[in-house]
Amino acid sequence: MTTFVTLVELYERQGYYLRCGLNAELFGELNKGLSFATLHRAENLELVCNGGGISPLEIYFLESLFTDYRPSRIFAIGNAFGWSTLALSIIVPEARTICIDACQDAGYEEGRRITNLIALKEGLNASVVKGISPTDVETIIKAEFNAPIDFAFIDGWHTNEQILADFLACRRLASPDCVYLFHDVVNMELFDGFDAVLAHDGNITGKVLMRTTSGMAIAFPTAMTEIFEKVVTAFSQDNKLLADLPQPQAPHVRKAGLMAEN
Numbered sequence: 001m002t003t004f005v006t007l008v009e010l011y012e013r014q015g016y017y018l019r020c021g022l023n024a025e026l027f028g029e030l031n032k033g034l035s036f037a038t039l040h041r042a043e044n045l046e047l048v049c050n051g052g053g054i055s056p057l058e059i060y061f062l063e064s065l066f067t068d069y070r071p072s073r074i075f076a077i078g079n080a081f082g083w084s085t086l087a088l089s090i091i092v093p094e095a096r097t098i099c100i101d102a103c104q105d106a107g108y109e110e111g112r113r114i115t116n117l118i119a120l121k122e123g124l125n126a127s128v129v130k131g132i133s134p135t136d137v138e139t140i141i142k143a144e145f146n147a148p149i150d151f152a153f154i155d156g157w158h159t160n161e162q163i164l165a166d167f168l169a170c171r172r173l174a175s176p177d178c179v180y181l182f183h184d185v186v187n188m189e190l191f192d193g194f195d196a197v198l199a200h201d202g203n204i205t206g207k208v209l210m211r212t213t214s215g216m217a218i219a220f221p222t223a224m225t226e227i228f229e230k231v232v233t234a235f236s237q238d239n240k241l242l243a244d245l246p247q248p249q250a251p252h253v254r255k256a257g258l259m260a261e262n
């Protein structure tokens with residue numbers, strides 16, 4: 001079974017429904033986030049928490065990323081209701097996956113509880129711990145792993161300053177071959193933060209992945225370029241093939257380097 005199909009089944013078994021993977025174009029300007037996942041209680045359809053999960057296309061990206069590359073210690077920032085945490089653990093079951101979340105209200109606490117319950121019931125080596133990045137990153141990584149992390153998924157607070165702080169906190173406890181994946185870089189205009197990540201360390205290279213729904217970005221050691229070349233090419237968009245399209249209104253699409261600045 002594919003990861004997406006498995007995930008839907010796991011949540012529904014616990015009494016939750018998902019809304020995700022919808023074609024936002026069909027629902028008008030005010031509903032742009034419909035590709036992403038939200039979780040609802042089956043009995044009253046209420047939203048469990050405000051934070052949304054990655055899109056089905058981004059789950060497919062993770063499956064593609066982890067075909068030829070298998071990390072052992074996965075650390076993530078930002079759980080919401082566990083959609084990406086459980087996806088990572090299903091795709092790389094041999095790895096230990098630890099996610100931290102600030103759990104700032106009861107909805108996110110419920111999200112943490114559901115994630116840990118599903119992980120336990122399904123025998124997944126994944127867990128969510130309450131904690132705030134960057135302050136709690138060191139303590140939690142040291143407590144949860146017996147060696148440096150080798151993959152970090154950063155999807156917490158979406159500002160340029162925060163993703164750099166998240167990266168630096170992870171970097172201190174990461175192996176030299178650690179790979180960093182950032183969610184929402186295009187959607188939330190996190191280009192400066194991502195550039196600062198790449199500039200921080202002369203040994204890291206990376207790319208914005210325009211063929212992921214949120215515009216994820218990946219950073220990895222230059223020495224590992226060959227491992228990621230095919231998947232990065234497949235999930236990037238060649239600018240030349242956009243020249244005949246109307247110029248996008250959205251400034252973040254222009255800032256991504258796609259199409260000319262107006």
Ligand SMILES: C[S@@+](CC[C@H](N)C(=O)[O-])C[C@H]1O[C@@H](n2cnc3c(N)ncnc32)[C@H](O)[C@@H]1O
Nearest residue numbers: 051053054078080083084101102132133156157
């Ligand atoms: C977009 S949601 C994460 C979605 C999740 N990665 C997924 O795709 O299923 C962002 C989450 O980050 C958490 N968060 C925000 N700032 C944080 C911080 N500084 N440290 C830890 N968690 C944070 C929020 O509580 C929220 O649950």
